[in-house]
Amino acid sequence: MRSLSTHKSPLRRAAVRGVAALALLLPAGALAAAPAGGGGGGRGGEGVSAPDLAALIIGLQAGRDAAPSASVNPVAAPVDYGTAINGFGNERGRPHEGQDMFAPEGTPVLSPATTEVVETGSDSGRGNWAAVYDRTADRTYVYMHMSGPAGVAAGDRLEPGDRVGLLGCTGSCDGAHLHFEVRTGRGPYGTAIDPLPLLRRWQPAR
Ligand SMILES: [Zn+2]
Numbered sequence: 408m409r410s411l412s413t414h415k416s417p418l419r420r421a422a423v424r425g426v427a428a429l430a431l432l433l434p435a436g437a438l439a440a441a442p443a444g445g446g447g448g449g450r451g452g453e454g455v456s457a458p459d460l461a462a463l464i465i466g467l468q469a470g471r472d473a474a475p476s477a478s479v480n481p482v483a484a485p486v487d488y489g490t491a492i493n494g495f496g497n498e499r500g501r502p503h504e505g506q507d508m509f510a511p512e513g514t515p516v517l518s519p520a521t522t523e524v525v526e527t528g529s530d531s532g533r534g535n536w537a538a539v540y541d542r543t544a545d546r547t548y549v550y551m552h553m554s555g556p557a558g559v560a561a562g563d564r565l566e567p568g569d570r571v572g573l574l575g576c577t578g579s580c581d582g583a584h585l586h587f588e589v590r591t592g593r594g595p596y597g598t599a600i601d602p603l604p605l606l607r608r609w610q611p612a613r
Pocket of ligand 1: 505507587
């Protein structure tokens with residue numbers, strides 16, 4: 408944080424430019440209403456100072472996995488994460504390498520970030536499925552049990568919130584849900600990690 412005290416820090420300059428850009432984007436008063444990024448307390452009524460916001464933005468840039476992110480939740484509806492057996496792990500007595508996300512049949516399922524579609528398919532286990540690669544995070548998101556074939560094809564570039572398909576219950580499925588996996592590296596067969604901490608941090612889709 409010492410770099411915050413020097414005007415030579417390129418990060419700080421970038422952050423201040425970010426604040427200026429934010430100020431242009433937000434309605435009047437929104438900056439004053441934004442939550443403080445820690446520090447600078449005790450000045451009630453002043454809102455958030457530029458350095459506070461700069462620190463917040465630096466935190467967003469530096470701590471992709473430690474701070475709120477701009478990624479969106481892959482299900483475009485309020486989500487029920489079920490119980491322990493719907494989570495990542497061995498609660499079922501066998502590995503479950505994703506998180507089940509319950510929402511109404513037909514709910515759009517979305518790319519959480521800027522991604523590239525790497526593979527789509529359909530089989531008796533996964534149902535209609537798709538895998539999209541997030542180059543920035545170097546991980547792949549896998550969607551299973553979609554109601555119909557993916558609405559995207561390998562090679563497509565997706566922005567956060569772009570539709571991958573529709574939530575359904577094809578393949579090995581009991582009740583409409585998205586089985587969502589997060590795998591390291593590019594492709595649907597990397598090491599699976601628990602999606603839930605990411606999902607809880609990503610913005611609910613609107
Ligand atoms: Zn599942």
